[in-house]
Every structure is written in structure tokens, then in C-alpha cells.
Amino acid sequence: MSHPLFSLEGKVALVSGAASGMGRQMAIGFAEAGADVMLLDINLPGAEETAGDIEKLGGKAIAVECNVSDVEKIRETFVLLDRELGKVDVVGNVAGEGKMGAPEEMPVEEVQQVFQNLVFGRFTMCQEAGRRMLEQGKGSIINFGSIGGWNSLGRGHMPYGMSMAAVIQMTRELSTQWASRGVRVNCILPAQVWNENLRSRVKATPEVEDTFISGIPMKRLGNPEEIKGPAIFLASDASSFVTGMALPMDGGNLAMNAGGTYPGSPRASG
Numbered sequence: 001m002s003h004p005l006f007s008l009e010g011k012v013a014l015v016s017g018a019a020s021g022m023g024r025q026m027a028i029g030f031a032e033a034g035a036d037v038m039l040l041d042i043n044l045p046g047a048e049e050t051a052g053d054i055e056k057l058g059g060k061a062i063a064v065e066c067n068v069s070d071v072e073k074i075r076e077t078f079v080l081l082d083r084e085l086g087k088v089d090v091v092g093n094v095a096g097e098g099k100m101g102a103p104e105e106m107p108v109e110e111v112q113q114v115f116q117n118l119v120f121g122r123f124t125m126c127q128e129a130g131r132r133m134l135e136q137g138k139g140s141i142i143n144f145g146s147i148g149g150w151n152s153l154g155r156g157h158m159p160y161g162m163s164m165a166a167v168i169q170m171t172r173e174l175s176t177q178w179a180s181r182g183v184r185v186n187c188i189l190p191a192q193v194w195n196e197n198l199r200s201r202v203k204a205t206p207e208v209e210d211t212f213i214s215g216i217p218m219k220r221l222g223n224p225e226e227i228k229g230p231a232i233f234l235a236s237d238a239s240s241f242v243t244g245m246a247l248p249m250d251g252g253n254l255a256m257n258a259g260g261t262y263p264g265s266p267r268a269s270g
Contacts, residue, residue, distance in 0.1 A: 026092045219262070
């Protein structure tokens, strides 16, 4: 029997990036905890598949095609949410992609596009949800950041890292602005978590897995379903006095010094 503090019964959640990976698993986790869920993704068939899985659990789920770089589409989606589900208690901001390249060569337009996806889209989601949550006096917003927004990953990740740093600071700013009015805003910082793109990358360049694992004391990459616990915690009353937090989901990556090793590390110890 689960603890009632973690229940989302009677709640309505909205999750972007819900067709696959951690967005899908977050949405399913919310439904397993009792919430009705609106599922946003640029991949509508994938979001519909997630909705079907949630409905098998007995929950209500609505799949909506939405590109989070399109601010007007986000606003339209919240109008649809008002009409179909009547309120929003929880938001999971997961969707959005970065671009890689040498900073001395990358066109500024590509950097702007990454910010449009990862910063301005997330801000619009927070703003639309925040207005509704402030009116009802309660709500929880969960932004996806990254360990790459806390310190540098290198390897051409500059636009992504810049954007994720902005998301982390946006989380702090919004939490400070809204906490006294009942709305909590927190951020999860994943390390490398398995998904289709990462599997393809490791298949093409097998040594990259050891590069990642050398910085993760748990000696493995994350699995998408491992987002459920942190997400349900932050969405529920179990975290009622928690706001402005940047929660690493990284197997110990940020805790370890850049020159550190752990037992069994691929790096030479000494």
C-alpha cells in the first residue's frame, strides 16, 4: 500500500515529451499515482500510444500534438486543457532538443533555436500553468534541466548547456516569485539516460558509453522509468515544503570530483 502523501488522486497533470523516454515514463507514473494526464508531443502517434497505456490502467489521458518551440501552440493547448480537464495541478516540462557543434562555427540562429525549444517553450509552459495554479492557490511545476546546465559537458554541447543553465535559474526565480502563493517550481537534472538516440550513438561509437560511465559512481547509465520516483515526489504533497530545488538524477555524477574515480571505474585509479 502506497503512502497517501504520494497520491495524485483527483489531480490533473500535463506532460510534454510524453511519446517516449522519460516524458512517457513520467506521464505513466503520474497516472499510476492517480492523476488524469494531458500528453504533449510533436510525435502524436507516440503520445496516443502512451495515452492508450494509461487508459489500460483506468486513467484518463488526452494526447495532443504540440511543438514546444511554438509559443502560440502551447497557449492553444492550455485553452484545450481548460475545456477538457478543467484545471492543471502538475506540469512536467520534458520536451525539447539541443544541437551540437563547435562554438566557433555554430550559426547564432541554431543557438537561438535551442533556446526557443528549451527555454522560451518551457517558460511559456510555466507561465500558462502558473497563471492557473496561482488562481487556484496550489500547483507543482517540474522542469527538466540537465547536469549539463550545472557544469560543462564539453563535446560541442554549448547551446544545450547554456539553455539548461537558464532553465535551472528560471526554476529558482519562479519558485521565489510564486512560493508564497502556493505554487512550487522544481527542476530535475538527469545525467545520461538510455533512449533510442543514445542507443544509436553508443552503437556507432561504443567507447562513448565508458566515457559516460567513468563519471557516474553507480557505474551505469539511467533508465527512463527511474524518473517516476523523483517526479511523483515533486508532484505530490510528499514534497509540500520543497521548492526551488535542482534535484540530480545522475547516479552520483555531480557529487564526484572531475578527477575522481570509484571502485571499478573505467578510468585508471591512483
